[in-house]
Amino acid sequence: MFKVAIKPNWTIREGERDVLAPRLIGLLVAIDEHGNLSTACRALGTSYRYAWGLLHEAEILFGAPLVTAGRGRGFKLTGLGEKLVWAERRIAARLAPLLASLASELEAEIEESRSAHPAVLHLHASHGFAVETLRDFMAREQISIEFKYRASQEAIASLANGSCEIAGFPVPTGAFEERALEHYARWLKAGDIRVIHVAIRRQGLMVARGNPKKIYELKDLTRKDVRFINREKGSGTRLLIEMLLAEANEDPRALNGFEDVEYTHAAVAAYIASGRADAGVGVETPARKFELEFIPLETERYQLACRAESLGLPQIQRLIDVLGSDAYRAAVNALPGYQADRCGTVVSMRAAFPSLYRSGS
Numbered sequence: 001m002f003k004v005a006i007k008p009n010w011t012i013r014e015g016e017r018d019v020l021a022p023r024l025i026g027l028l029v030a031i032d033e034h035g036n037l038s039t040a041c042r043a044l045g046t047s048y049r050y051a052w053g054l055l056h057e058a059e060i061l062f063g064a065p066l067v068t069a070g071r072g073r074g075f076k077l078t079g080l081g082e083k084l085v086w087a088e089r090r091i092a093a094r095l096a097p098l099l100a101s102l103a104s105e106l107e108a109e110i111e112e113s114r115s116a117h118p119a120v121l122h123l124h125a126s127h128g129f130a131v132e133t134l135r136d137f138m139a140r141e142q143i144s145i146e147f148k149y150r151a152s153q154e155a156i157a158s159l160a161n162g163s164c165e166i167a168g169f170p171v172p173t174g175a176f177e178e179r180a181l182e183h184y185a186r187w188l189k190a191g192d193i194r195v196i197h198v199a200i201r202r203q204g205l206m207v208a209r210g211n212p213k214k215i216y217e218l219k220d221l222t223r224k225d226v227r228f229i230n231r232e233k234g235s236g237t238r239l240l241i242e243m244l245l246a247e248a249n250e251d252p253r254a255l256n257g258f259e260d261v262e263y264t265h266a267a268v269a270a271y272i273a274s275g276r277a278d279a280g281v282g283v284e285t286p287a288r289k290f291e292l293e294f295i296p297l298e299t300e301r302y303q304l305a306c307r308a309e310s311l312g313l314p315q316i317q318r319l320i321d322v323l324g325s326d327a328y329r330a331a332v333n334a335l336p337g338y339q340a341d342r343c344g345t346v347v348s349m350r351a352a353f354p355s356l357y358r359s360g361s
Helices: 024-034 037-044 048-062 079-114 129-140 152-160 174-182 218-222 236-247 265-273 284-289 308-312 314-323 326-333 354-358
Strands: 067-069 075-077 121-125 145-149 166-172 193-207 228-231 279-283 293-307 338-340 346-348
Touching: 024 037, 024 048, 024 075, 024 079, 037 048, 075 079, 079 129, 079 145, 079 265, 121 152, 121 314, 129 145, 129 193, 129 314, 129 326, 129 338, 152 166, 152 293, 166 174, 166 193, 166 236, 174 236, 174 293, 174 354, 193 265, 193 284, 193 308, 193 314, 228 236, 228 265, 236 279, 236 293, 265 279, 265 284, 279 284, 284 293, 293 308, 308 314, 326 338
Parallel strands: 121 145, 121 166, 228 279
Antiparallel strands: 067 075, 166 293, 193 279, 193 293, 193 338, 193 346
16 A cells, blocks of 8 residues: 655745755754754754754845854744744644645555555545544554545535545534534434544634733634634534634624634644734644643534445444554543544444434424
């Protein structure tokens, strides 16, 4: 089974020439992470002299330094250096899931072209870190699978129209469960749908480190001095945001930036950490990664759905085995804000979401 890797690469041009050396951004990121040029060089496998040459050349090109020297061999990024590093992180956060989906599609195409009877499992899912971990485990197990990250409604619709065998989506627990399920009911209420439990995760407000704008609850998002970054329509998080605002009797139009969107939890976190917004809603994992403050709001259950007849597919049986393994559970439990809960347990829609049937929707 071949593995495809696609990585973003960007540069800055002045006239007809590139002014950003290929390894400069990686060097700046390593300096920011380690605070020391020698350690950064070791992490990158490059020489101190070469790294210093890159920094000196960049200073000449930009007309300003990208780092300043501190005590000993300590280094700190300048404002311009920080802008370049955060541009890299935002690009990675925004594009990584998309590129992973494209790579998975190419892998499936290669597998299908090499075999007269390909056994490729098609999984469409909203992006999350438990499902991202599942993708990594499936790759290690050499299970042929095409992952496509979709907004939650798109993923469920793909299952209904036969574009995939299995779909992943979140549903809030508690008071918002029934309202959230109404958005999925037309695709999920078929009697042959089965639910495979994956994990429980926390959703909350992500705000800058130290919470300088003193944002503690939803009504704080309506202040004129607060810039909000939203998620795209059709995503489970966007649905949760709109339900939370409705419950609090807050007008979404009052939020500065409500129409500005990012497409993953990590991209929202990176957007805030880079100073381009003051708050957003997402899961806890990327908030911790980017050293943001996290204020819990709701708990969600993340699950996969498939048709009962698909449970007999060898690939889905292997997927269920991965979900139920101690290694996968440990990996999910290690994610901030995630809890491995009944991983791999298969139940009917009625057993998973009795409120869907009580509501008569």
